[in-house]
Amino acid sequence: xxxxxxxxxxxxxxxxxxxxxxxxxxxEGLRLYPDLExxxxxxxxxxxxxxxxxxxVQGGFAANDRLxxxxxxxxxxxxxxxxxxxxxALLTTGLVPLWAPLPVAMHLLTLHHLSASNQIGxxxxxxxxxxxxxxxxxxxLVITNTRFACDQILAVGAPAAPKLLQxxxxxxxxxxxxxxxxxxxDLLQERxxxxxxxxxxCSNFYPYKQAELLMEAWCALPxxxxxxxxxxxxxxxxxxxxxxxxxxxAERCGASSQVRMLGWVHDHEVPLLFRHAAVxxxxxxxxxxxxxxLEAMASGVPCVVQGIPVMKEVTAGHALLVDFGDRAxxxxxxxxxxxxxxxxxxxxxxxxxxxxxxxxxxxxxxxxEALRRQLGLxxxxxxxxxxLVFADSFV
Numbered sequence: 001x002x003x004x005x006x007x008x009x010x011x012x013x014x015x016x017x018x019x020x021x022x023x024x025x026x027x028e029g030l031r032l033y034p035d036l037e038x039x040x041x042x043x044x045x046x047x048x049x050x051x052x053x054x055x056x057v058q059g060g061f062a063a064n065d066r067l068x069x070x071x072x073x074x075x076x077x078x079x080x081x082x083x084x085x086x087x088x089a090l091l092t093t094g095l096v097p098l099w100a101p102l103p104v105a106m107h108l109l110t111l112h113h114l115s116a117s118n119q120i121g122x123x124x125x126x127x128x129x130x131x132x133x134x135x136x137x138x139x140x141l142v143i144t145n146t147r148f149a150c151d152q153i154l155a156v157g158a159p160a161a162p163k164l165l166q167x168x169x170x171x172x173x174x175x176x177x178x179x180x181x182x183x184x185x186d187l188l189q190e191r192x193x194x195x196x197x198x199x200x201x202c203s204n205f206y207p208y209k210q211a212e213l214l215m216e217a218w219c220a221l222p223x224x225x226x227x228x229x230x231x232x233x234x235x236x237x238x239x240x241x242x243x244x245x246x247x248x249x250a251e252r253c254g255a256s257s258q259v260r261m262l263g264w265v266h267d268h269e270v271p272l273l274f275r276h277a278a279v280x281x282x283x284x285x286x287x288x289x290x291x292x293x294l295e296a297m298a299s300g301v302p303c304v305v306q307g308i309p310v311m312k313e314v315t316a317g318h319a320l321l322v323d324f325g326d327r328a329x330x331x332x333x334x335x336x337x338x339x340x341x342x343x344x345x346x347x348x349x350x351x352x353x354x355x356x357x358x359x360x361x362x363x364x365x366x367x368x369e370a371l372r373r374q375l376g377l378x379x380x381x382x383x384x385x386x387x388l389v390f391a392d393s394f395v
Contacts, residue, residue: 001368001377002037003029004082004090004102008070012046012063015267017291018093018109023048024170024360029368030054032361033380036368039085041078058085071127075099089140089375094128096135103140105371108132109288111152136160141374143367145169148310149288150391164391165370168314169291170360171298175271178300178352184272191269192262194232197278199334200301202234202270205243208286210306210324215246217330218281219253229278229338230258234265274299279337282306283324290314294358297351302337302344304330318350362386 005026010019029036030052037054040047043063058081062069074092079100082090089103096104111132136142136157142164144150150166188194199218203209211233218231236243243261250259265273274280280296282305290311296303297318305311307321315321320343322333336343365382366389372380373388 001033001035001089001372002039002085002087003371004039004041004078004085004087006041006074006078006090006092007046007048008041008043008061008063008074008078009093010046010063011065012043013065014264019048020172020267021169021291021360021363023050024172025364025367026050026055028360028364032364032382033368039082039087041081056085079104088377089371092135094135095131096138100138103375104135104138105141105143105367105374106135106139107143108135108153109143109145109149111149111286111288133157139163141165141371143167143370145289146310146313147394148313150394152288154391154395158395161392161395162390163374165367166389166391167363167366167370168358169289169294170363171291171294171355171358172360173298173356176274176295176298176355177271178275178298178348180272180275185276187269188272188276192232192260192273194230194260194276196228197276198230198232198260200232200234200273200277200280200296201282202273202280202292203282203284204235205240205246207240207242208284209242210283210285211242211246212249213324213327213330214281214283215249215259216327217283217324217334219250219255220327220331221335225335225338226255226258230260232260232262232273232277234262234270234273236263271295271299274301277301279304279334281334282311283330284308285324287311293319294355298355300348300352302347303351304333304337315351316354318347318354320347 026038026048027050039056041061042057042059043061044059047057062073064070075098079097083101089105091105093107096106142160145168147166205211250256274296280301280303282293285306287310293303293305303319305319306324320333320337322330324330366386369380369383370388
């Protein structure tokens with residue numbers, strides 16, 4: 001089977017969680033299925049960190065740094081290019097091309113356009129609503145990552161249930177694990193001036209990530225605790241002024257010197273920052289999965305997260321759930337996650353056990369076997385290892 005995979009929804013000069021997901025998916029697919037080939041459709045200089053004679057890269061297309069050109073490319077050029085390359089199917093993110101002379105499997109992993117409070121803009125919201133609904137009608141397979149996301153999708157596209165696959169995301173347990181070292185601590189001090197434990201936030205500064213609410217709750221902690229455990233924030237890529245507003249809150253509270261905003265960091269530094277944190281915080285009110293929370297759990301770090309349904313599903317009782325809109329409750333949860341030794345021990349043990357259930361091997365087998373089934377192909381050699389969960393089985 002030969003699969004085309006479009007990477008054009010990504011910024012070519014910035015990796016995201018989607019980049020790491022596709023990298024792991026392609027790598028595991030090539031490892032597990034000797035008869036599988038991939039064709040990647042990329043912008044100039046864009047690719048995945050995978051090398052194989054069964055992997056072909058077609059570059060020079062428009063990516064998300066040129067949004068209008070990228071949408072024209074994905075809707076009218078990529079489908080014919082995949083057909084010419086001999087692909088059996090094309091994998092996309094968030095859309096099905098208007099011109100698609102071959103079957104399309106659409107990943108639908110971002111649903112924040114469904115709520116105006118997420119402030120993504122009127123035109124962007126209109127397009128994503130149209131693209132997702134069109135894709136639900138036209139895709140041969142729709143892939144999302146939680147039952148909560150399935151429920152959201154079925155609310156706007158119930159007929160898609162028989163072809164809507166629920167497949168959890170994976171974790172690279174080679175990178176995210178609790179086995180820290182003195183050399184790692186030395187590196188963190190040298191690179192970022194981090195001499196001890198810290199509260200850790202790793203995300204984009206989008207309005208729905210609620211960085212300002214986190215900052216307000218953290219600034220209400222006792223000064224001595226903040227001085228001992230600064231707030232370390234990794235990420236960027238904002239619309240709106242969430243980052244600026246967060247910094248203004250810290251300045252107003254006299255806590256600016258205790259906040260470390262690192263921006264984007266190197267890929268190999270991210271697991272280290274997770275591993276040596278005291279607490280991971282994820283106040284986002286809008287997610288379809290939230291892989292960073294499981295990466296923290298796999299790293300042996302207690303998590304304090306917004307108590308939304310998807311976080312309840314993913315963490316399965318092994319994180320502190322709180323409403324960051326209630327500043328007093330959020331501050332109390334942050335302090336409890338540091339100072340309650342019995343709670344920390346329970347969260348660490350439970351988090352490690354829960355995170356162990358997620359792997360990129362499982363993700364890959366589920367999605368390849370589901371695609372083979374939807375295309376009418378015979379099952380692959382790993383069929384039956386993991387049960388396929390389609391939305392019509394639980395609606």
